[in-house]
Amino acid sequence: GDSVTQMEGPVTLSEEAFLTINCTYTATGYPSLFWYVQYPGEGLQLLLKATKADDKGSNKGFEATYRKETTSFHLEKGSVQVSDSAVYFCALSDMGTGNQFYFGTGTSLTVIP
Amino acid sequence: EAQVTQNPRYLITVTGKKLTVTCSQNMNHEYMSWYRQDPGLGLRQIYYSMNVEVTDKGDVPEGYKVSRKEKRNFPLILESPSPNQTSLYFCASSLTGQSNQPQHFGDGTRLSIL
Numbered sequence: 001g002d003s004v005t006q007m008e009g010p011v012t013l014s015e016e017a018f019l020t021i022n023c024t025y026t027a028t029g030y031p032s033l034f035w036y037v038q039y040p041g042e043g044l045q046l047l048l049k050a051t052k053a054d055d056k057g058s059n060k061g062f063e064a065t066y067r068k069e070t071t072s073f074h075l076e077k078g079s080v081q082v083s084d085s086a087v088y089f090c091a092l093s094d095m096g097t098g099n100q101f102y103f104g105t106g107t108s109l110t111v112i113p
Numbered sequence: 114e115a116q117v118t119q120n121p122r123y124l125i126t127v128t129g130k131k132l133t134v135t136c137s138q139n140m141n142h143e144y145m146s147w148y149r150q151d152p153g154l155g156l157r158q159i160y161y162s163m164n165v166e167v168t169d170k171g172d173v174p175e176g177y178k179v180s181r182k183e184k185r186n187f188p189l190i191l192e193s194p195s196p197n198q199t200s201l202y203f204c205a206s207s208l209t210g211q212s213n214q215p216q217h218f219g220d221g222t223r224l225s226i227l
Binding site for chain 2: 004006030031032034036042043044045046051071080089091093094100101102103104105106
């Protein structure tokens with residue numbers, strides 16, 4: 001079945017450091033891929049998405065490229081800020097599995113000044 | 114304001130006492146879904162609904178029921194709660210059930226079953 005494997009945390013970075021959070025997936029069909037962010041005490045918010053191979057999603061300085069050949073969707077940001085501290089979830093949705101969504105386990109990021 | 118509203122936000126109850134967590138969205142979305150979030154396991158889908166009167170099981174449906182009588186509401190029912198259902202629950206909705214549609218999440222309901 002479909003699944004998402006996400007880099008385990010927690011991750012601690014200094015402000016202005018480069019961020020990479022790895023995400024790989026297994027899917028039977030043609031999935032869309034998402035990154036969501038969860039701030040403390042809140043629900044998940046969409047950060048970015050990509051709906052087909054080679055698409056690049058981007059938002060608020062974050063980027064991720066849908067790589068079908070490596071089944072990956074790694075999240076990157078060139079210079080993190082304290083306000084980026086949150087939990088990040090990689091997710092996929094696959095029409096081939098009946099409209100279900102699959103989430104990774106989440107990666108906690110703490111950015112220190 | 115476009116939103117998904119869950120109630121209650123927090124609930125402590127006892128084993129076997131039926132409870133309902135309500136979920137309502139004001140965006141005229143067709144697709145709605147329930148998840149539970151547990152440490153180390155991420156979010157797992159419990160049930161989802163493509164539209165009114167259409168519901169399907171997700172990965173972890175045991176011990177839960179749902180109904181979709183109106184487009185805007187998708188309550189989660191625990192007929193006989195047990196301690197292993199202690200978790201953080203999220204309701205979400207999206208415009209359609211197409212895979213390229215992102216979901217909008219509520220703020221969560223923290224359930225503790227004693």
